[in-house]
Amino acid sequence: MKAIRVHQFGEPDVMKLETVSDPQPGPGEVLVRIKAAGVNPVDTYIRVGAYTKPPLPYTPGMDAAGTVDAVGNEVRGLKVGDRVYTSGTLTGAYAELALCSVEQVHPLPARVSFAQGAGINIPYATAYRALFYRAHTHAGEVLLIHGASGGVGIAAVQIARAAGLTVIGTAGTERGRALVKEQGAHHVFDHRTADYLDQVVALTEGRGVDVILEMLANVNLGKDLTVLAKSGRVVVIGSRGTVEINPREAMARDAAILGMTLFNTSEQDTASIHAALVAGLENGTLRPIVGKELPLAEAPQAHRAVMEPGAYGKIILIP
Ligand code: NAP
Secondary structure (H helix, E strand, O other): OEEEEEOOOOOHHHEEEEEOOOOOOOOOEEEEEEEEEEEOHHHHHHHOOOOOOOOOOEOOOOEEEEEEEEEOOOOOOOOOOOEEEEOOOOOOOOEOEEEEEHHHEEEOOOOOOHHHHOOOHHHHHHHHHHHHHHOOOOOOOEEEEEOOOOHHHHHHHHHHHHOOOEEEEEEOOHHHHHHHHHOOOOEEEEOOOOOHHHHHHHHOOOOOEEEEEEOOHHHHHHHHHHHEEEEEEEEEOOOOOOOOOOHHHHHHHOOEEEEOOHHHOOHHHHHHHHHHHHHHHHOOOOOOOEEEEEEHHHHHHHHHHHOOOOOOOEEEEEO
């Protein structure tokens, strides 16, 4: 099969399309024929060697959608040809085939395309876990999605809107803001303007927001604390550096800063989160947005694009 291989950590061009032998499923394993693979910022952090370091060479990618190609012994409830999406793989998603443990494979409802299916796992599971397992948010609360135009942000907009929150989203481009609005945000702001957080507070008549999902904490966390309502929570989802905060802003509001890493999710919670996501995909509440599709060989270009401003849903690779 064809697969992207990384032989040394570094710039995007360390990713090369190569021919490798087809993996074979062992007991409890499923071989998935990949129709689309999702590109996430974490794939770039791993590629440069700044995150978990897989043994070299390796094939990047955790999120994919496709069909079951073969199942190993002891696999129940899945058969060859079933449409599925993955929450991680054993051999890497940027490839024509990926070996997965049976727990990493979830049904892909008929109304969801393979390209959309590749945009489910990391974005939607992160948004869901941040909202319900970390912030314990509930219907009627006011939510600020600080960075709503990308993979996690769009997922959060759709999930939170369906759950009965008042949704405020931010994006840095006109096109991104239009998408955030179209996907269900009640209000949209431009995080590149000077006074947008004042406008957010004005919108709540000075009360502030109950929950913030923060995609760029190194830039925003200090300001986030000043726009929270009493007992407000900030969930730090993304951060690319350090930041200075005034702890008094948190004290005055009984506020909480909650860290969150998807990879800390227990097996039980992962299963539960995906059950919820599949239900939302089935009934059309969750509709992953594919902003860009590129052939697998253009993985380096996809990695450059995912780190650029001007997000618009997901970037997907097609083997
Ligand atoms: P993405 O698709 O590249 O989207 C990035 C988002 O950040 C866009 O909405 C972008 O808006 C926004 N952004 C840019 N500048 C901003 C600013 N000054 N203030 C607020 N938002 C700003 O990435 P993603 O997949 O959604 O992931 C978002 C972040 O979360 C990444 O850093 C990623 O590594 C991290 N993440 C963490 C976890 C976890 O487990 N903790 C899981 C998934 C992702 P514009 O482009 O419109 O300006």
